[in-house]
Amino acid sequence: MNYKTSIPYSFLKANAFNLRWAEVADNVIPLTAADGDLPFSSEISQAIIRASENNLFPYGSAQGEIHFRSALVEHFKASKSSKIEINQVLATNSAAAAIQDWCYHFLQPGDEVLIPDPVDFLLGYCAEKAGAKVVRIPAKAQWKKEDWATAVNEKTKAVIICHPHNPLGFHYQSEDLKNIADFVKEYKLQLLSDEVWSDLVWDRPFESMMTYCPQAWVVYGLSKGFGLAGLRIGALIGPDAESIQAVMNSQGYLRTTHGVSTLSQVAGTAALKSAYAGSDYRKPIGKTLKHTIHRLQNEQSFFQLQPPQATFVLWLGIQANWDSGELCERLEKEAKVKLVPGLPQWFGPGAIGHVRMSCATSIEVMDEALNRIFNWIRTSGY
Numbered sequence: 001m002n003y004k005t006s007i008p009y010s011f012l013k014a015n016a017f018n019l020r021w022a023e024v025a026d027n028v029i030p031l032t033a034a035d036g037d038l039p040f041s042s043e044i045s046q047a048i049i050r051a052s053e054n055n056l057f058p059y060g061s062a063q064g065e066i067h068f069r070s071a072l073v074e075h076f077k078a079s080k081s082s083k084i085e086i087n088q089v090l091a092t093n094s095a096a097a098a099i100q101d102w103c104y105h106f107l108q109p110g111d112e113v114l115i116p117d118p119v120d121f122l123l124g125y126c127a128e129k130a131g132a133k134v135v136r137i138p139a140k141a142q143w144k145k146e147d148w149a150t151a152v153n154e155k156t157k158a159v160i161i162c163h164p165h166n167p168l169g170f171h172y173q174s175e176d177l178k179n180i181a182d183f184v185k186e187y188k189l190q191l192l193s194d195e196v197w198s199d200l201v202w203d204r205p206f207e208s209m210m211t212y213c214p215q216a217w218v219v220y221g222l223s224k225g226f227g228l229a230g231l232r233i234g235a236l237i238g239p240d241a242e243s244i245q246a247v248m249n250s251q252g253y254l255r256t257t258h259g260v261s262t263l264s265q266v267a268g269t270a271a272l273k274s275a276y277a278g279s280d281y282r283k284p285i286g287k288t289l290k291h292t293i294h295r296l297q298n299e300q301s302f303f304q305l306q307p308p309q310a311t312f313v314l315w316l317g318i319q320a321n322w323d324s325g326e327l328c329e330r331l332e333k334e335a336k337v338k339l340v341p342g343l344p345q346w347f348g349p350g351a352i353g354h355v356r357m358s359c360a361t362s363i364e365v366m367d368e369a370l371n372r373i374f375n376w377i378r379t380s381g382y
């Protein structure tokens, strides 16, 4: 099978932006932004069609539709061992917007925020946009109090973690979550846990930070685990109803400058309530991920990898004599495969010496991309 026929190629070429098919030259395969090439469940599109039948889209609830927030509460109970209440949930215009709202609400110029390094750029970007100084702590699968405690001073206001972690692919054990909860309590810090990847966990059940730290704030989204990136649907979950109301007030939700499309919430509810929408969407991605790991482990030694416990991205170490920016430029131009370079602007300074490969595609696309990369390694003599 031609790799292009294994995915909705023409649709993606015209519509998939953010470093993906619509933004690369013809014949380049983008294994870049964390977004899928495979269709989501038709249960979701059916729900969108049904919700449009009245030809009416009145203003929705400022906090988010009750059906969406209830579905999210049930989802957290069923799959993240976390009991939250509907009034603790604020529907947001994507996970990214939830991080930004939280940062604008809690951070002031002069504050310091501790985040892992490397980590997805959004954590540092949103904190800096709110005027805070970002202090980076080496990201480790096992959380170490001493690494974080030495960075605390009187200006330290908050900790933001990424759980599961993009790009390293770990998710914290219960012990780590308890230690993080104790740490923020001891130092009286705000805590935000970005859990947008929490539906893509491969090794053991996921536990939300909320389970161990009722004061924590959690970011959630349906872009990764359900393939709904373009619908911009996510949530900010807070400790209690009052805290959520305070964010809504400070960020403009009560004045209609914020708020999520009601149609996106319909899709979100359908996804969260369906028995199969999530697992059917994730199963082929998991297969491609496993297949990619197998080929990378058996057919080359240019990239080093640690198989991830979660996410569909691979964080690949590269030979020390290579700069990741230059490597990615050469791979795009010569091998016709685009990866994300481990540059500080994407992941922080701790990303040096790595590239990131997304595996949210068909096995055929991935095989074509890997064949091109391996061939490039062989023929360029590296």
Ligand SMILES: Cc1ncc(COP(=O)(O)O)c(C=O)c1O
Pocket: 034, 094, 095, 096, 097, 120, 122, 162, 166, 194, 196, 221, 222, 223, 224, 229, 233, 234
């Ligand atoms: C760790 C992390 N947080 C937030 C986001 C943003 O997700 P969304 O597109 O749903 O806003 C991403 C996207 O890749 C991510 O990796």
